[in-house]
Amino acid sequence: MANSRKTRYYGLEWLRFLMALWMVTYHFGGVYADMPALVHDFVGMGFFATSTFFMLSGFLLAHVVLNDAGEMTMRGPAFVAKRLCNLYPIHVITMLLAVVLLLVQYPIRPEGVYVYFNSHPYYPLSDAAQAAFHERLSWPGALKHIALQLTLLQAWEPRFLWLNGASWSISALLFFYVCFPWFAPRLMRVQRVGLSLLGLWGLYAAGPLIATLLGSFDYVTVGMLHRNPLFRLPEFLAGVLLYRAMQVEGVAQALRKFRHSLLALGLCGVPIGVWLLQLDGLHLYYLTHNGLLMPFQALVLLSATAFGAPSHGAVRAWAQRLGESALCIFALHTPLIGPLARLTRWLIEQWNTVWGIEGTWIAGRLAVPMWTMALHLALIVALALLMQRFVVAPMRHWLEARLPSAWRQRPALAAIRT
Numbered sequence: 174m175a176n177s178r179k180t181r182y183y184g185l186e187w188l189r190f191l192m193a194l195w196m197v198t199y200h201f202g203g204v205y206a207d208m209p210a211l212v213h214d215f216v217g218m219g220f221f222a223t224s225t226f227f228m229l230s231g232f233l234l235a236h237v238v239l240n241d242a243g244e245m246t247m248r249g250p251a252f253v254a255k256r257l258c259n260l261y262p263i264h265v266i267t268m269l270l271a272v273v274l275l276l277v278q279y280p281i282r283p284e285g286v287y288v289y290f291n292s293h294p295y296y297p298l299s300d301a302a303q304a305a306f307h308e309r310l311s312w313p314g315a316l317k318h319i320a321l322q323l324t325l326l327q328a329w330e331p332r333f334l335w336l337n338g339a340s341w342s343i344s345a346l347l348f349f350y351v352c353f354p355w356f357a358p359r360l361m362r363v364q365r366v367g368l369s370l371l372g373l374w375g376l377y378a379a380g381p382l383i384a385t386l387l388g389s390f391d392y393v394t395v396g397m398l399h400r401n402p403l404f405r406l407p408e409f410l411a412g413v414l415l416y417r418a419m420q421v422e423g424v425a426q427a428l429r430k431f432r433h434s435l436l437a438l439g440l441c442g443v444p445i446g447v448w449l450l451q452l453d454g455l456h457l458y459y460l461t462h463n464g465l466l467m468p469f470q471a472l473v474l475l476s477a478t479a480f481g482a483p484s485h486g487a488v489r490a491w492a493q494r495l496g497e498s499a500l501c502i503f504a505l506h507t508p509l510i511g512p513l514a515r516l517t518r519w520l521i522e523q524w525n526t527v528w529g530i531e532g533t534w535i536a537g538r539l540a541v542p543m544w545t546m547a548l549h550l551a552l553i554v555a556l557a558l559l560m561q562r563f564v565v566a567p568m569r570h571w572l573e574a575r576l577p578s579a580w581r582q583r584p585a586l587a588a589i590r591t
Contacts, residue, residue, distance in 0.1 A: 182236070183480065183481070185232070185478060186495065187477070188229060188473070192225050192499065193499040194502070196219050196503055197553055199220075200506060204514040205545075214451070218443050221442065221470065224408050224463075224467070228411050228415070230346065230409060231410060232416045234357070234412075235417070238353070243417075244358050251576070251580035252350070255573060257347065258572040259500075260343050261572075262572070263500055264322075264325065265323075267339075267505055271336040272336060277512075278511060282309065285312050286315050288318075290305075290306050290334075291396045293390040293392070296455060302391070306392075315335070318336075319336075322336060328402050329401065331393050331401060332393055337507055345402040349402065349406060352409075356410055361413070366421065374411070376407055378464030380398060380404050381460045390455070398462065398463050408467070408470075415471055419475075428476065428478060432480060436473060436477070438469070439473035439476060440473060441469060445469070446465075498554070498557045505557050514539040517545050517548070518539065521542070
């Protein structure tokens, strides 16, 4: 296998940062009153970013944790523990933030709390389902879900999301990390990489295809396909296989030569996804969301690996810093959607009152103009950078220092230039 161990993929740092921004825009998209329909359609393809992010995670872990022979550089329990030292602070901080904001915004009701049900966006809800969606989750049920959150098992709950909805991805990542020590060395011994990727693609698409053929458009099936770690595992494993493909002689060179064309081809998956959903959203949503666009996501990932290191040291440092903050951005933004929308609207209304301007553009209780998107993105990125540098990183180091001494050994990495 060709040795790419001394490479830092700066293109992947930018990619995971941009994918995180896309997810923020996707989840905030509903609060912008004047977002054009075409922009809304493309922003609504945010699940393209989530799948790419999972794939990227598998690729980067294979690059960092496996040696040149494709074997783990540390034992499985040590690997999972060290990854948990990074995941858990992010999860707990954003969960506590969600709890505080929930208590500030909404009064406590004895009958329970409202939760968010994932419904099929192209399937009309029955009267029974609509009634269920408006029922509150009892406090015993809420406490059970908090227990799932604290143990990072919330991705296995298919019916609803609560508190920090985006944290299901952290739960899924933990499951991927548990699977990594067993799967990754075996995938690195694969000889027919293309055929294996094709088989993994088919395995991933099988679930949504069967659900579509059976007409299972209920909210439980939507939740299963959306966030169940078993259904999303092929994306992560595909990233490991893509790293295996990079070890084939000539692949890295070909990627460098055709990186711009391959990136453009990979990004074509976004308008193709928009077109498929417009063509028949009911029967193509599951497949578009889970699996059909995997080849395009793989091309985006592979082409990003072929972009070299920036020439300026400051740009390299910012690329790494922004890439490292991607998970904080993703985990932090969902609790802030409602408060930021309300605050933005209130500030604009105060401004309009002072200057005597009629705010007729406001369409709903949380709706704000689209130009405020840039302010929201900038604020969330700034908060995520501060959180990563001053909270998450110190907590990770503190937790790692308390692991068994045999587990604290870091893999030998020489990594900085492409």
